[in-house]
Amino acid sequence: MSGKSDPSGTPARAPRPARALDSLRERLRDTFWFAPAVGLVGAFGLWLALSGVDTWIVAHLQEEGAYEELGDLLTFAGDARTIVTTVSAAMMTFIGVVFSISLVAVQMASGQLTPRVVRIFVRSRISKLTLTVFLATFAFSLLVLTSYEGGAEPDPRRVTSAPLLQSLLTLGMVGLSLLLFVAYVSSTLRLMQVGPVLEHLTRESLRALARQPGGAQEEPQPGPGTAKVVHRERAGVLRGVAVARLVRAARRHGVVLRLVPRIGDFVVPGTPVFSVHGGAAPPSSALRRTVSVGVERTPDQDPAFGLRQLSDIALRALSSSVNDPTTAVQCLDRIVQLLAVAVRLPLAPLHHRDRRGEVRLVQQVPGWTALVDLAFEEIRWCAAASPQVTRRLLAGLDDLLLLATEERKEPLRRHRALLVEAVERAVPEAAGRAFALRPDRQGIG
Known part of the structure; x- marks a missing residue:
């Protein structure tokens, strides 16, 4: 992969393995x-x-x-x-x-x-x-x-x-x-300024995507669950997990652990956090401090958080109190950049292996359809009456359709069709509809 580049223009790199002090470092940074x-x-x-x-x-x-x-x-x-x-x-x-x-x-x-x-x-x-x-x-x-x-x-x-x-x-x-x-x-x-903030969020999201180890769609799923491990710490947002410690604990006890919530989910005490497959649950001492819970999401192990922030900024820009479609167009520029990188990634459940190559930890990640919905669904609802945003959104969807494989084009086509229907309902004049539905990477330059 060292000689290739991703669609953003950044040279592709092998995913960096999680380090033992990553959780502490992220906590201190906050x-x-x-x-x-x-x-x-x-x-x-x-x-x-x-x-x-x-x-x-x-x-x-x-x-x-x-x-x-x-x-x-x-x-x-x-x-x-x-x-x-x-x-x-x-x-x-x-x-x-x-x-x-x-x-x-x-x-x-x-x-x-x-x-x-x-x-x-x-x-x-x-x-x-x-x-x-x-x-x-x-x-x-x-x-x-x-x-x-x-x-x-x-x-x-x-x-x-x-x-x-x-x-x-x-x-x-x-x-x-x-x-x-x-x-x-x-x-x-x-x-x-808006531009540097969006650039900062995009860089964080690209690093989070680069940390995701490549998965395979045909990876076998673990057998039926034999036990569950419930969350016993404080309630909060799941910010990350200590992968290396969980793999060692699962190998030591001869089981496979499956992380039930996704990174970014809100967990409360008493709800299952791990599903155990192939044996009894490891003791609580072996799983202590392997789950990081905080008051809000962080981008370190959460590749969808960047899209969430970009979408939030675009939605606020499209609100009637702000009415700043140019900022929404800038957000769409970065959203398309992130999806252009994600469209080449497997986005399958992560299977973390021990030294012998046996799967010990299975972790769910957002799929391609979930990322596309997160990126475009809410913005599409608010953008029908703004031709600058609809034109940029159509251009972005068309660009992604060129990059996506056939099995990943369906959610893009669905959002494009829904956007056309929304514009047809919001703009009664034929000339206005034709203008709003003309793809333009600058919106209205």
Whole structure:
């Protein structure tokens, strides 16, 4: 596959196997406290290290009798003290500005697009890095102030320490903070635009599709179920499963596990989460922490989530309160891009095997018809009266019909026929219907 490309123009790659720390990594990406906490701890550790080095430098110069050089260093440290004091006083105001920009951006994106895009800001690396550096600079500058000894002009013969390297690092962190602030504002302004947000969602969805291992339509299904494993944790959205741990547990107990809900389904305690085939259910200790449940869906193991978000943005754009068909056309561009990739994939139930090649875990994934319905059904209901959207939708369906195999053309033809019927009902004039039913990749350019 290394020499081929998918319809999106991205070189095709072999699916990446799930890693043991994927679940933890995704959970940390959905938090906004981890990176700043690490930054504060790092700032404290760095201050301890540099404080020791500064103390050693002063002691070494005193032992060598280099009091003139030590006096010059103390003068520099005294001059830098004013800057450090100013930084410590102003940095909290700077942090407040960053938070204000973030909240305004999140509010605008949530109102104009969909609340589900808020996670883009929460997971933004530049936002977390900027806040981390700002907080670390503020904490480090306060710690540096405690290293200064009293008196306007300390005696080089009696001084025990001087924050020389600490002051230099503070100045460097201030410069880094200014550069990050410019990068942060640029990134935030970009994420407030429709195009970059749709591109971000599409990239996430393409990565989720690439993670799906190739399945085969003729794979045998497991025999009749012999036991069930019910969900005993909190209620929530099934965000992912630890495939490697489940395969090991199933192999150890000589059974086949079938995941009953799909990734993205809402599960409640007491409902079955695994169907066991070929023996008794593994003990609860073997299946502990193999299922990740959260408050909302994530794209990591959920290839349909990207289509859901794109559809939501298009539906809001087509609502009477927003009335922005151009945004809906942009969403259709990305939807067609995703389906053009998915049309080449097997989209069969995933059969995860152990080292001996025996199937140990069966996982359901959305089929081709389900993806097409998710992409077009709701948009088609709202787009009949918007010729710009109907023209783009027809062009997208025609493009997908050219790419699809014969067995996958039926849902596309069905949606095309239903769209034509909807336009005929919504537009009474023959000329208007003819215009609205003319395929155009730009809608109305």
